[in-house]
Amino acid sequence: MQPIDSSRSILTLDNLSISIQGQTLVDSIHLSLSQGERVCLLGASGSGKSITAQAINGTLPPYCKVSGSIKVNGLDVAGQPVLARPADGRVATIFQDTFSALNPLMSVGKQLALSTHNRSSHELHDVLTQMHIDPTSDLLARLPSELSGGQRQRLCIALALLSGANVLVADEPTTALDVLSQKQVIDLLKQCCGLQHLCAHDEHLHGSPLSLLFITHDINVAAALCDRAIVIYQGKIVEQAPMQQLLKQPQHPYTQSLVQAVKSSRLTTQKNAQHTVENQTWDTTVTTAAMRAQA
Numbered sequence: 423m424q425p426i427d428s429s430r431s432i433l434t435l436d437n438l439s440i441s442i443q444g445q446t447l448v449d450s451i452h453l454s455l456s457q458g459e460r461v462c463l464l465g466a467s468g469s470g471k472s473i474t475a476q477a478i479n480g481t482l483p484p485y486c487k488v489s490g491s492i493k494v495n496g497l498d499v500a501g502q503p504v505l506a507r508p509a510d511g512r513v514a515t516i517f518q519d520t521f522s523a524l525n526p527l528m529s530v531g532k533q534l535a536l537s538t539h540n541r542s543s544h545e546l547h548d549v550l551t552q553m554h555i556d557p558t559s560d561l562l563a564r565l566p567s568e569l570s571g572g573q574r575q576r577l578c579i580a581l582a583l584l585s586g587a588n589v590l591v592a593d594e595p596t597t598a599l600d601v602l603s604q605k606q607v608i609d610l611l612k613q614c615c616g617l618q619h620l621c622a623h624d625e626h627l628h629g630s631p632l633s634l635l636f637i638t639h640d641i642n643v644a645a646a647l648c649d650r651a652i653v654i655y656q657g658k659i660v661e662q663a664p665m666q667q668l669l670k671q672p673q674h675p676y677t678q679s680l681v682q683a684v685k686s687s688r689l690t691t692q693k694n695a696q697h698t699v700e701n702q703t704w705d706t707t708v709t710t711a712a713m714r715a716q717a
């Protein structure tokens with residue numbers, strides 16, 4: 423594994439290991455994220471993605487043993503719960519399960535107001551509009567359960583942006599969404615990384631561009647969003663490469679099988695499409711013949 427140049431890195435994991443009751447779940451991983459970068463952590467179910475995300479955002483259960491370092495904006499926060507961290511050592515997180523991030527009994531407008539009390543109404547309006555949420559609509563008066571999955575996820579992204587963190591960890595945020603909502607969330611995340619992040623104690627948009635660590639098992643979604651991929655397999659990082667290179671020349675057998683699976687499913691889709699076209703041609707011929715017979 424290449425040594426990490428942490429000088430330009432906003433988030434750096436160095437030799438990070440996580441274990442529970444003597445069982446190592448994440449093993450000596452190295453990872454870095456630069457300003458404005460969109461990087462995916464790609465891996466199968468149970469490979470250690472979410473537990474790594476929890477270590478980064480400070481929500482690991484207390485019985486987890488952590489060693490190595492996690493630097494956020496240069497501050498080592500490994501093993502520190504989120505509430506014990508200084509503002510610069512915190513990252514924003516969005517999850518697949520949007521309900522876990524929202525109070526089910528409070529209107530989303532009230533939740534926004536409570537968690538963004540240091541923001542001007544102008545900033546709030548701007549961010550909601552960027553997330554395609556009309557701040558004047560009745561939507562803000564509703565409970566989280568009265569929103570669609572896509573609306574809830576866009577609200578969670580707005581909350582993440584308004585938190586002022588310059589790193590966003592997105593743990594499978596599109597998995598529960600339909601294809602169109604998935605695309606909208608991916609486009610919004612792309613857009614967010616082009617933005618300057620909202621500084622925590624300032625009313626104006628400035629600071630460094632937001633960086634994204636996108637956690638997923640879906641190589642298609644990763645390819646649509648990320649510049650670089652880091653592959654985790656059984657708790658170890660086995661491969662890191664620019665996204666296009668990973669798709670063209672996967673090195674590890676797990677990545678090779680993922681890429682191959684995507685290629686095969688595309689081939690099947692193409693074959694099915696061809697089959698449909700052939701059937702349509704046949705149908706047209708039959709219809710035309712029937713029309714001629716009737717005439």
Ligand SMILES: Nc1ncnc2c1ncn2[C@@H]1O[C@H](COP(=O)(O)OP(=O)(O)OP(=O)(O)O)[C@@H](O)[C@H]1O
Nearest residue numbers: 442447465466467468469470471472473474483639
């Ligand atoms: N709180 C916990 N206590 C004990 N084991 C845990 C705990 N959290 C996770 N694990 C174990 O750690 C391993 C990695 O889990 P993790 O949730 O990080 O996987 P993942 O890659 O995110 O999978 P998925 O894509 O299915 O969410 C799994 O074997 C899991 O059973």
